[in-house]
Amino acid sequence: MKILLMEDDSFFREFYASKLQEKNIEVEKAADGEEGLEKLKEFIPDLVLLDIIMPKKDGFDVLKEMAQMQLLPRIPVLMFSTLGQEHDVEKARLLGARGYVNKSFFDLDKLYTRIMELIDK
Amino acid sequence: MTTREILRIVRKMPLSQDDQVKYKSLYLQTARQYVTELKDGLNQLGTGSGTDEVVASLHRAAHSLGSQSAMMSYDSMQMISSTLEKIFKARVEKKIDISDALLANLVSAVNEMEKCLNSIDTDTKEIDLSKTVELLKSTANIPEV
Numbered sequence: 001m002k003i004l005l006m007e008d009d010s011f012f013r014e015f016y017a018s019k020l021q022e023k024n025i026e027v028e029k030a031a032d033g034e035e036g037l038e039k040l041k042e043f044i045p046d047l048v049l050l051d052i053i054m055p056k057k058d059g060f061d062v063l064k065e066m067a068q069m070q071l072l073p074r075i076p077v078l079m080f081s082t083l084g085q086e087h088d089v090e091k092a093r094l095l096g097a098r099g100y101v102n103k104s105f106f107d108l109d110k111l112y113t114r115i116m117e118l119i120d121k
Numbered sequence: 122m123t124t125r126e127i128l129r130i131v132r133k134m135p136l137s138q139d140d141q142v143k144y145k146s147l148y149l150q151t152a153r154q155y156v157t158e159l160k161d162g163l164n165q166l167g168t169g170s171g172t173d174e175v176v177a178s179l180h181r182a183a184h185s186l187g188s189q190s191a192m193m194s195y196d197s198m199q200m201i202s203s204t205l206e207k208i209f210k211a212r213v214e215k216k217i218d219i220s221d222a223l224l225a226n227l228v229s230a231v232n233e234m235e236k237c238l239n240s241i242d243t244d245t246k247e248i249d250l251s252k253t254v255e256l257l258k259s260t261a262n263i264p265e266v
Contacts, residue, residue, distance in 0.1 A: 008181070008185070009151065009185040009188065009189060010147075010151050011144070011147055011148055011151040011152075011185075011189045011192075012185075012188070012189060012192075014147060015144055015147070015192075053180075053181055053184050053185075054181075055178070055181060082184070082187070082188045082191070103188060103192070104188050104189075104191035104192045105191075105192075106136060106140075106192060
C-alpha cells in the first residue's frame, strides 16, 4: 500500500510518515501542493492525505487539479484538518475529498482504520 | 467555555510520553523556524513592504505552529498561535488593518513565543502567555479573536 502525503509542515510530515510506516504503509512525501501534483504524474497512490493550507498550491487547488487529471474519485483523498477548519473541510468535500482527520489529535489506529475503509471501497 | 477548555476535552488521545520525548526536538526545530518566519514577516509589515503574500505567509506560519503545538499539548503556544492565525486571517480577508499598536503587540507576542520555546527546551515546560493573548485580542478588536 502506498500513500501520498501532501503536508507543508515538516513536523507533521515526518511524524505521520514515520507512524504510517510502522503500519507497513509506504509513504511518499510532498512539501506543498505543487510538488504533490508533480508526484501524481509519476505514480498512482492508493490514497492521498492532503493538508488544506499549503504554499504554492493549497489543498483546494490540488483537489481541482486532481479532478481535471481525472484522478477523482479513483484515488480517495483524506483531508488533514485542524480544529476550526470545519468550513474548509466542507468545501473540500464538495471538491471531491472523501473525509478528514484532525491531524492535531493523533490516533494511529483510528487513522489506519479510516485509510483502510477508503481504500477498500 | 474557553478554547483551552474545549481543547482539553477534545484532545482525547495526546501523544504518548515516548512520542513526546521522541518528537520534541523536531517540534522545537520547526517551531523556531516558524517564529523566525513570523519575525521576518512582521518586520516587513513594519517597514511598509508587507504584501498580501507576506500576510498569507504569516497566516500559514501561525496556523502550522498552532497545529503542531496542539499535537504536542503545548497549550500556551497553541493558544497564542491560534490568536495570531485569526488576526492574520482577518487581515488576509481585508476585515482589519494592522495598526501600529497591533503590530507592536504582535512583535512582542512573537518574542514571548520565542522565550516559551526556550523554556520548553531547557525546563521542559511552557511559560504562561495568557496576558499576551489577552492583549492581542483587545488590540485586534475583531469578534472572532
